[in-house]
Amino acid sequence: MSTLEEIKTSKKNLDKAIESNNNESTLQILQNLSQAKITLEILKSTKLGKSVGKLRKHSNSEIQKLSEGLVNAWKKLLDAGASTKKEDDSKKRRNDEEQSSPSTAKKTKKEEEKPKAEPKVVKQASRPTGGNTQIRDKTREMLESALAPTDQVTDTLSAPQVAMDIEHELYTMFNGNTEKDYKAKFRSLHFNLKNPKNPALRNSVMKGELTADNTQDMASEETKRERKEIEEWQQKAAQVSQGNRTSTNMFKCGKCGKRETTYFQLQTRSSDEPMTTFHECTNCGNRWKS
Ligand SMILES: [Zn+2]
Structure with missing residues (x-):
């Protein structure tokens, strides 16, 4: 037996035998394993070393001895594998250094950095451009925090994206002027989105059901409802x-x-x-x- 599947089965049987304290079966499997051709790949993918390693402290001395022998043999395999890899790597590095001219070396470095920088680049690419970007960024950030995920609902849209869309809507609503009207509209919108009495507003916005413009109507609905409650109270009180x-x-x-x-x-x-x-x-x- 030498294939990966066979060793996997052996490992399963070994774990079972260990768990049920079946020493006879454990010994048998260990003996089979010592006959098998175990490669580094098999060791890594089956995690056989973990199961056998524990057996070195087994109460049965025969199991102890066999597992000890197996682990030692596998350790050599691992060490050999590790040093070969190290050698390969350093050889590769040397080759790279020798072969690459300064310009290509620079290029390689740039390419390595690229994946790390990617998320930042994406974010910046979709950030608002035009107008007072400082104000617009601030608006977007505050909207994003007002729309932050809650425990109550699972959002279908992402808060950063929705915040960006709303900000863009505000921006175009006032023809790129980010002063008085833009700020006033943003403030009332932000207030309404954060109003703990009106979670439905935030949730609707996050479902893409509302835009900056009609959130106003919904918010005033909420105010109407509150006023109605007070009126109801006054009527009852009068009675x-x-x-x-x-x-x-x-x-x-x-x-x-x-x-x-x-x-x-x-x-x-x-x-x-x-x-x-x-x-x-x-x-x-x-x-x-x-
Ligand atoms: Zn009072």
Whole structure:
């Protein structure tokens, strides 16, 4: 037996034999291995040395001896392989040095550096060009951080790409003028994208569903929704006279931190759901629901 597949099978059987403490089988396989023609390639691809190496500390002295012998033989194989390779390499280097004129040597060096520099080159190539690149870069960076990946959703687009697209849209929207209007639009966009109350906006942008222009509409939808909630609160509050409200120090105002509030409860949803509690801070007037 000498092919890679056969040795692979032997290795599997050896691992099994070791695991099940089958000394007889372990010995048999080790004996077979000592007869087999093991090459460096086989050793590397089967990682046979690892399994056999452990057996040098086996309680069975015969297994110990056999595995020791195998490992020593394979070590020589490895050492020989390593030194041949080293020799080859240094020979190759010498040849290169002798053969290459200064100009080709320079070229080789350049080519070696190329793969490393590649990502940077790509990024720079797609960076905004034209206008005030300093402002545009800053805009792009801030948009990118506002669009940074979240745990909640898996994005289909990449934040850097979307940030770049949005910035480009802003840039063309104001005909390449990156001053007042551009900055104002960016600021409101950035604010809305970072608004923790409106994660849907960021997610829609990252799905490519929204552009810089219609994010504004969606953001104002959110503002409308908030206003509606306050109005709802006021309507409900109007139904409940001051006398029906309970003063308490149980609740802490999120705005001023005082525990001077009144509250009342209403059934706002279906009857099997808990009541909604409407709070009002008597200190600062802050209102909230819970
Ligand atoms: Zn308050």
